[in-house]
Amino acid sequence: MSKQVHHQQSICCFQNWMAQQRLDLDELLQALTNYPTDIDYLQLITKKSISHIEHYSSARAQLAKHDGPSFLAPTWGSTFENSFLWIGGCRPSLCIRLVYALCGSQLNEHFTEFLEGVRHGNLGEISGSQLKSVDDLHAKTVKDEDKITSRMATLQERVADEPLAMLANDCTQIGESSPGEAVEKVMDTHALDMYNILIEADTLRLNVLKGVIDILTPLQGVELLVASKKLHLSLHEWSKRRDIKMGVTQLLNMNFPSSSNDPPPEV
Template identity: 25%
Template sequence: MTGQSPPSPQNHNNSNGGIGPGESFESFFEGWRTRQNQYLEQLVFVQENCGQIPDRDVQVLVSRVLSHYQQYYSTKSIAAHENVHTLFAPPWFTPFERTFLWIAGFKPGLMFRIVNNSVSDMSQEQSRQLSRLRLEIRAVEKELSDEMARVQEGVVGGQLVELASRTARLVDGEADELGEALEALRAGMEVLLENADFLRMTTARAVVEILTPNQAVRVLAAAAELFRRIRAWGLQLDMARRGGGRSPPLRP
């Protein structure tokens, strides 16, 4: 980029940015979140110097940010194969953060709300393309929500609850049935998570493809800032609860 620019995010994980030997997904995620905040600084810098930085260099930054999100989803997929249940209620998130989760992540449609709040100079053609994309994404969201409901109904209404409720007195063959039911549940949740993450990443890439590089910078900066604030608010609420006081006004 021409002129002064903020330092590039530092990768403290292994060479490809994924989980290093002996590293937990939680540890990876903390490093990933640190780099996300560093990317946020770069995005804000570009916003503040709009017009002084070539589109080519802006596009390079946008591509790097998208690759950063892709790295997260790729690493999360590996972690899901090890323990998918934890990813649906991650203990490294605050309770407040977990209220925003939809199939172990933010709902893809949130991207369109961020666009509406951060981009005011779209052309009519861009608006038409985004409207079509929104409808397509909403339809897939519904399919995944319906599938999640079927998985949950299978747990509550099926044999899994019955078998689990009398684990100590299972007769011959029932222990195998319980194991098979648990494996089917795990596999179903893993497929759901991967499909939801694929939709999240596909939505982000499709939205960015419609926008100009500088518009994309505004959207990606707004998204990163929203996630940062949700994290900060969650930590504030946790501190208030531990202190036994009333929840403080949420501050950015």
């Protein structure tokens, strides 16, 4: 199968994922509105949403085998989105920071009710033991991120080592092909190393999300998933519009995929 076909499949994979996130967001919002006290249903809808994340991670892992670098600098993302990428996606610790942000905003919003003893069971009412567990997970996650970042930095620095640097130095013309396609073989090796780091980063992202969900109550977990999907979907739409406004889309002749022409969900 040609690299062009694999690349098109990667774009379709991302488009399908954005569409799935919108469907999941609608279902999660309905759960918050109609079944906020139904623990079993909240747990069911949470597991369903996470299973979709697992399916997407698995699908893109299969595609990334053919070209890991494409997922580290995806052409299907906007420039603003890509500027925030950490090894092909968001930083795992972003999920935890979102918990902190939601806790603070919801507590401020319902502070008077909280003092009067009114309880909503949401993230604004996270317990001390829960917060301690989140803090511990945050500290561990940052260490794990640093390890993967260090490995990625080493891989990037290796571009200046043998054999790529020497192959480039020996060229009589810039970018000329090398005997025996040596350059392509070396680049394929680097691409495989990048793929392995991408898989490790995706695994960490998924494990951290599951870890946070396990700490939260079912209602809090649904609220977190709603907020994270709103953030991802809104940032994608806002960033795409910004590229159009800045002329980046026309300049690079890009067609950023979107699962819908609808306005981004309110955050």
